Amino acid sequence: MTEVNLQDIGERARAASRELARAEPARINEALGLIADALVQRGRAIGEANTKDVDRARESGLGDHIVDRLLLDEGRLTGVADGVRAVAGLTSPVGQAIESRVLPNGMRLARRRVPLGVIGVIYESRPNVTADISALCLKSGNAVILRGGKESIETNKALAGVIRDCLKDSGLPKDAVQLIESTDRSVVDGMLQMRDYIDLLIPRGGAELVMRVAKEATMPAITGGIGVCHTYVDSAADLDMATSITRNAKVQRPSVCNALDTVLVHSAVARAFLPQMAASMAAEGVQLRCDSRSLSIIGENGSDLISRAEPEDFGQEFLALVASVKVVDSLDEALAHIATYGSGHSEAIVTGDYAAATRFTDEVDAAAVFVNVSTRLNDGGVFGLGAEVAISTNKMHARGPMGLTELTSYKWVGLGSGQIRES
Amino acid sequence: MTEVNLQDIGERARAASRELARAEPARINEALGLIADALVQRGRAIGEANTKDVDRARESGLGDHIVDRLLLDEGRLTGVADGVRAVAGLTSPVGQAIESRVLPNGMRLARRRVPLGVIGVIYESRPNVTADISALCLKSGNAVILRGGKESIETNKALAGVIRDCLKDSGLPKDAVQLIESTDRSVVDGMLQMRDYIDLLIPRGGAELVMRVAKEATMPAITGGIGVCHTYVDSAADLDMATSITRNAKVQRPSVCNALDTVLVHSAVARAFLPQMAASMAAEGVQLRCDSRSLSIIGENGSDLISRAEPEDFGQEFLALVASVKVVDSLDEALAHIATYGSGHSEAIVTGDYAAATRFTDEVDAAAVFVNVSTRLNDGGVFGLGAEVAISTNKMHARGPMGLTELTSYKWVGLGSGQIRES
Numbered sequence: 001m002t003e004v005n006l007q008d009i010g011e012r013a014r015a016a017s018r019e020l021a022r023a024e025p026a027r028i029n030e031a032l033g034l035i036a037d038a039l040v041q042r043g044r045a046i047g048e049a050n051t052k053d054v055d056r057a058r059e060s061g062l063g064d065h066i067v068d069r070l071l072l073d074e075g076r077l078t079g080v081a082d083g084v085r086a087v088a089g090l091t092s093p094v095g096q097a098i099e100s101r102v103l104p105n106g107m108r109l110a111r112r113r114v115p116l117g118v119i120g121v122i123y124e125s126r127p128n129v130t131a132d133i134s135a136l137c138l139k140s141g142n143a144v145i146l147r148g149g150k151e152s153i154e155t156n157k158a159l160a161g162v163i164r165d166c167l168k169d170s171g172l173p174k175d176a177v178q179l180i181e182s183t184d185r186s187v188v189d190g191m192l193q194m195r196d197y198i199d200l201l202i203p204r205g206g207a208e209l210v211m212r213v214a215k216e217a218t219m220p221a222i223t224g225g226i227g228v229c230h231t232y233v234d235s236a237a238d239l240d241m242a243t244s245i246t247r248n249a250k251v252q253r254p255s256v257c258n259a260l261d262t263v264l265v266h267s268a269v270a271r272a273f274l275p276q277m278a279a280s281m282a283a284e285g286v287q288l289r290c291d292s293r294s295l296s297i298i299g300e301n302g303s304d305l306i307s308r309a310e311p312e313d314f315g316q317e318f319l320a321l322v323a324s325v326k327v328v329d330s331l332d333e334a335l336a337h338i339a340t341y342g343s344g345h346s347e348a349i350v351t352g353d354y355a356a357a358t359r360f361t362d363e364v365d366a367a368a369v370f371v372n373v374s375t376r377l378n379d380g381g382v383f384g385l386g387a388e389v390a391i392s393t394n395k396m397h398a399r400g401p402m403g404l405t406e407l408t409s410y411k412w413v414g415l416g417s418g419q420i421r422e423s
Numbered sequence: 424m425t426e427v428n429l430q431d432i433g434e435r436a437r438a439a440s441r442e443l444a445r446a447e448p449a450r451i452n453e454a455l456g457l458i459a460d461a462l463v464q465r466g467r468a469i470g471e472a473n474t475k476d477v478d479r480a481r482e483s484g485l486g487d488h489i490v491d492r493l494l495l496d497e498g499r500l501t502g503v504a505d506g507v508r509a510v511a512g513l514t515s516p517v518g519q520a521i522e523s524r525v526l527p528n529g530m531r532l533a534r535r536r537v538p539l540g541v542i543g544v545i546y547e548s549r550p551n552v553t554a555d556i557s558a559l560c561l562k563s564g565n566a567v568i569l570r571g572g573k574e575s576i577e578t579n580k581a582l583a584g585v586i587r588d589c590l591k592d593s594g595l596p597k598d599a600v601q602l603i604e605s606t607d608r609s610v611v612d613g614m615l616q617m618r619d620y621i622d623l624l625i626p627r628g629g630a631e632l633v634m635r636v637a638k639e640a641t642m643p644a645i646t647g648g649i650g651v652c653h654t655y656v657d658s659a660a661d662l663d664m665a666t667s668i669t670r671n672a673k674v675q676r677p678s679v680c681n682a683l684d685t686v687l688v689h690s691a692v693a694r695a696f697l698p699q700m701a702a703s704m705a706a707e708g709v710q711l712r713c714d715s716r717s718l719s720i721i722g723e724n725g726s727d728l729i730s731r732a733e734p735e736d737f738g739q740e741f742l743a744l745v746a747s748v749k750v751v752d753s754l755d756e757a758l759a760h761i762a763t764y765g766s767g768h769s770e771a772i773v774t775g776d777y778a779a780a781t782r783f784t785d786e787v788d789a790a791a792v793f794v795n796v797s798t799r800l801n802d803g804g805v806f807g808l809g810a811e812v813a814i815s816t817n818k819m820h821a822r823g824p825m826g827l828t829e830l831t832s833y834k835w836v837g838l839g840s841g842q843i844r845e846s
Contacts, residue, residue, distance in 0.1 A: 373839035416796035
């Protein structure tokens with residue numbers, strides 16, 4: 001165990017963030033280009049570090065799923081490098097004027113985007129986050145303090161080493177990216193207290209980490225990545241569309257936060273819709289956990305995939321090929337269910353009824369509310385943000401997909417010629 | 424002491440906020456109009472309640488300054504009513520689309536402004552805050568939980584009663600405005616823990632309250648209202664302009680957060696500028712606390728107003744006719760002083776030099792940075808925001824003057840026709 005001086009790390013990050021805020025955008029882009037090149041050129045050393053992590057994970061009996069997330073082979077490394085190049089190609093939000101005008105007294109006033117300062121990131125096993133999030137922070141002019149999972153520590157050290165070397169070669173402060181090399185759990189406690197040094201803390205990992213950060217962080221933190229997502233099939237739904245949308249929302253990538261968890265269906269169409277949906281889901285191997293009304297319609301069919309829902313199947317994020325199903329008698333009942341069990345992430349209605357669509361989008365309180373589309377569309381890439389830092393379920397600052405812009409603050413800049421306040 | 428059920432208050436506020444979010448803007452405006460009328464019509468009852476507070480304050484020996492802040496006579500009440508009417512006349516940000524476009528897949532995507540939900544406000548003696556902040560919260564579709572100072576409890580109860588009656592008469596939930604009637608200090612502790620019920624906490628009061636909320640609140644909170652404000656008189660300054668600006672920044676309203684605290688002056692113009700400024704400040708009764716170099720130029724003149732600065736005179740918010748003065752040898756030294764001693768609120772340079780103005784606005788990290796104007800201009804009214812909720816020194820969410828828009832969040836609304844995610 002290494003003794004970590006978090007205050008020293010914080011002070012270095014703060015100093016680097018000041019330098020970075022003054023750096024020309026071209027210099028930052030140059031550094032990102034160097035990083036992308038070096039990730040490939042130094043792929044062998046990174047691969048050797050990664051092999052240590054992978055071997056240790058296998059020896060300690062971690063599951064194939066986790067070992068696979070750790071793996072950073074040549075193909076994946078090329079993908080990471082391409083991602084860094086893509087970030088370099090985005091337009092930096094820093095320096096943009098949000099609004100600009102001349103006040104009646106003649107002062108020219110603008111709100112100008114500035115970096116937040118220092119971003120802290122606590123993440124788990126996937127080492128690609130080290131490069132991805134460093135690129136996003138650098139592009140938006142922020143310094144970053146990284147604390148990765150202990151399973152990927154050797155890979156993370158290799159990646160951070162490459163990034164820091166490239167920063168130095170570009171004339172930028174290498175402390176703009178710092179990896180905390182200790183994997184001691186007390187480091188996370190320490191980071192949660194660094195309100196003087198970290199302007200925004202981003203947890204990237206499971207629900208336990210996210211909830212802990214939300215509760216214990218002394219600085220602003222993003223709460224996100226937890227999605228209990230509903231799709232409500234209204235009495236006026238196009239049932240073929242509803243089948244396609246629910247299937248896509250559940251199976252296209254079941255392990256992510258905007259995947260479907262619960263189908264709510266109006267009783268007027270339940271008999272027509274549920275057998276059709278159940279067949280479509282069964283073809284994809286999806287388990288359905290049904291309330292008594294939906295179970296009586298779908299029947300158990302002798303299929304292992306259909307079962308009776310337990311109370312905890314509602315309000316649960318499955319992250320797997322599992323969904324719960326419930327019949328409701330009205331839009332109001334659907335809205336009430338979502339208000340009770342939803343996590344404010346992504347919610348959808350399938351309907352051809354104008355009033356139902358309007359009420360749903362007005363009344364559901366979530367980062368993204370959808371009519372007649374899959375909840376999987378709640379994504380920075382799909383929304384055209386260029387890059388996605390996280391999907392926030394906070395209401396303050398940023399809500400929904402966060403891009404580079406959401407890693408910035410602003411300052412008011414007033415340019416005058418002697419204006420004073422009269423009253 | 425009343426036993427207060429904060430959970431019950433929180434649940435009522437949450438329910439009211441849901442109802443308010445669905446209310447037509449015209450209904451909210453109608454309620455604000457009724458409130459403004461009732462504040463005047465029921466002025467006698469409010470005045471009687473206020474008299475109790477004022478009498479109690481006098482009896483307990485509170486200073487004239489505090490007693491004056493408590494006083495809500497007919498003239499002031501008319502002003503408060505006018506303020507409520509002015510808020511009713513503003514454009515509500517709720518429902519506005521921040522951006523709106525059609526994605527390549529045909530989904531129509533908009534970011535739509537929505538109320539934050541429930542605002543908590545902890546404030547001190549001035550009872551007008553009860554009406555002002557209620558109007559701002561209602562107009563932006565938010566419910567509010569108010570905790571005023573114990574000195575103004577009778578007045579606050581009378582005002583909240585009037586407001587709640589008018590909400591009811593307009594068909595809006597009266598629990599959209601709730602005043603916590605207990606003045607027990609434990610109520611503040613309790614409010615700081617209400618993260619499940621309060622979406623944003625706003626402290627309106629002195630530095631002690633603001634710092635306590637910043638440290639202990641479990642929900643997002645506005646940090647603001649603390650301004651250690653510098654004006655740097657550069658070597659290329661127009662010295663008459665610098666004299667006018669520093670005088671205005673100090674004396675036009677010395678008790679507020681954007682008033683000047685420290686004058687930094689470049690050594691090249693110190694001999695020409697300081698005597699002129701000192702005479703201008705002396706005419707207004709301003710005490711100057713001078714570092715040794717500025718003291719040697721200004722001299723003590725036998726004047727009681729000029730004294731040697733102590734270390735604690737730098738980085739202090741005076742809120743009175745007092746300023747500290749320091750000679751620096753370069754823009755860099757001024758920038759370093761501001762980085763060390765400023766509170767990130769309002770900072771100004773007086774200069775005719777393009778490069779100095781650019782560096783100052785780029786490098787000073789504050790909510791508002793100014794060239795050739797008085798720091799007193801950092802104000803929601805001056806900036807054209809229509810109303811000012813607070814001046815934030817946070818970097819997240821809102822920075823600088825906060826208007827109605829800063830009491831909102833947004834949701835992403837996606838309207839489609841069967842779009843699903845392909846990759």
